[in-house]
Every structure is written in C-alpha cells, then in structure tokens.
Amino acid sequence: MRNGFLKLFIGFLFLFLEFRIGPIDVLADPAGIGFIYVGLDQLSKVVEVNATLRQLTALLIVLALPSMFYPKFDIHDEWSWWGIYNNGVGFMYIILTYHLFQYMLKVASHFNHHSLFQQTSRLFPLYIIVVLITEMYLPFTMNFHNSLLNGLILILILVVFLLYIMFLLLLLKYRRVEKVE
Template sequence: MRNGFKQLFIGFLFIFIKIHIIVDLFPDFIGYIFIYNGIKQIATLSSQPYEKLKNLLIILVIVSMPNFFLNDQVIQQSEWLGYYSALLSVLKVSLVYLLFTLLQEVAKLLPYKEGLISTKRMYYWYMSVVLPSLFIQSFLMNTSYDNSLTGSILIVMFILIIEISFLVYLNNMRKRYPKSGIYESYAKGAVS
C-alpha cells in the first residue's frame, strides 16, 4: 500500500513539474504510467475495482504524449491546441475524481479515521478549486485585459496551492501505512 501511494506521488509530481528544454524533462505520460502502477497496487490490495481508472489512464497516456514535444508558447499560438490543453485538464479532473472514489474506500480500511477525514477534506478542497477554475477560464477571454490578467493570476495561484496540497496529501497518506506488509495482511483479513 505504501509503495502504491509512493507511485501516485511520483506520478502526480511528474504531471505537476513542467520544465521544457526542447522536450518536457518530466513527461506527463510517464507520470500517468506511475499513477497507473500506484492505483493497481492500491486497488488490488484493497480489492477495489479500478477498471474505469485503468481505462482513463490508458487514454491519458496516449493523449498526453504530444505534450512531451509541445511547450506552452506553441499551445497558446494555435487555436486548436488550446482545445487540447482543455481536454487534458478535463481528463485530469476526471482522473482525480475517480481516484478519490478509490482512496475513500481504501481509507475506510484503516483502523483509525484520520485517513478518511483527510481524504474527504482533500477531495472537497480539490474539486471546489479546480472545477470553478476550469469554468471561469472559459469566460475570462471575453473580459477586459486587466480583468482577464487578474483572474488568470488568481486562478494560477489557487491551482498551484491546491496541486501542492494534493502532493502533500499523497505523501502523508503514504506515511500512514507501515513499511512492512502488516497493512496488506490486515486489509486482506478485513476484506475476507
């Protein structure tokens, strides 16, 4: 279980960090592969179904491959590539939604309730920041330059804060599980 959360953390870290020197040094599709491996470990140990997550992650790996070569300037200059980044954002929000559904079920297996409480809290905060941000971004282009700039800066700040908080949450969840296989035997006994 601990290794599954470590894989999730590394995967979302790859998606979070953007360093373009000719190509993206932390490609998103590699991050989605890490996330897939982490979800597979977490779901199989807790006997939770993850078919929707698996299919969505396969789609994300394929769809995010062009992002390896495209930098933000190229995306902003092309009208059609603007839709590409919007599609990636919507798919990522869908991923996080399905992931939190799985994580809430996994957190219920813990012998203490702090994991479930922090999972629910992170889910509500993440969705209450990201969903309105996606909605507001579509209207910002129709406002004046000053309003658009101010709104964009605020959205970037809120998204940055919530993404860092999400990474901290994943790291904290990883630390809640023992290093040895004690939890795995506990979880299998609780499911049986």
C-alpha cells in the first residue's frame, strides 16, 4: 500500500507542477500518469482496481504526450485545436480523479478506516464540483474585463489550488493504511 500510494502522490505532483526547460516539460504529464498507472498496478494486488480506472490511465498516458511540448497555460485561443485538446484532457483528468476517489473510498472501507473514509467522503464531492466548475468556467473568462469578475476568478483558482493540496495530502495519508485486525 505504501509504495502504491506514494507513486500516486508523485504522479499527481507531476500533473500539478509544470517545469519547463525551453519548450520541453521536464515533469511531463505522461510521466506523472505513468506513475499513477504503476501505483494502481501495485495497489491492485491488495484491493482490486476497476477496469475503467486502469484503461483511462493507460489512455491518458498516450493522450497527454503532446502536453510535453505545449504549455498548458499558454493557450490564448480556447477554441483552437490546442485549446480544445487542453480542455478535453483536463476533463479526462477530472474523470480520472473521480474514479481514483471512488477507489480510495473502497480502500478505506476495505480496511475499516472510518476517519479516512469520512475525510475522503467530504473532500470528494467538493473537489470534483469545484474543479469541474472551474474547468467549464475558465474558457469563457477571456471575454471578461470586469475587475470584480477577475477577482472571483482569482479566488476560484486559489480554492482549486488549496483543494489540490488537500487531495495530495490525503494521498499521503493513505500510505499509512494497514489492515486492522
């Protein structure tokens, strides 16, 4: 369990960070998703991972390859091919996270860790809803020039940042899950 959740943590950390040397993303998304895939493979030996989560992770490794060469945050036209690609992969990351939260609940239930189950149950809907709203809302913000709306956008981005940190910390807590006899 320990190594599997550590790999999930590292994978999501790679997805969170973007470190570029020239045009190349050193902490590439496909590598992060690869860590997630390997972590899920290790965890499946203890608690079964559903096929959807495995297949989605494998698909995202391939689909995320172009993101190594094009910055996520340098898309000026959300309706260009790169913008549509970026938004599509972003939605697939949300679906991946949704299925991972489901798996985490399954692990907490399997090992009878009620406090971890409750923490995950509270963060799960909040994280998915806020990130989904942000993913749907941000492409339309390029048309807003109102300072109040810009402030709301900044607050929304900060909330997503905090939720992502909470998610990463929750993954680290799962590293300590052991069978309660």
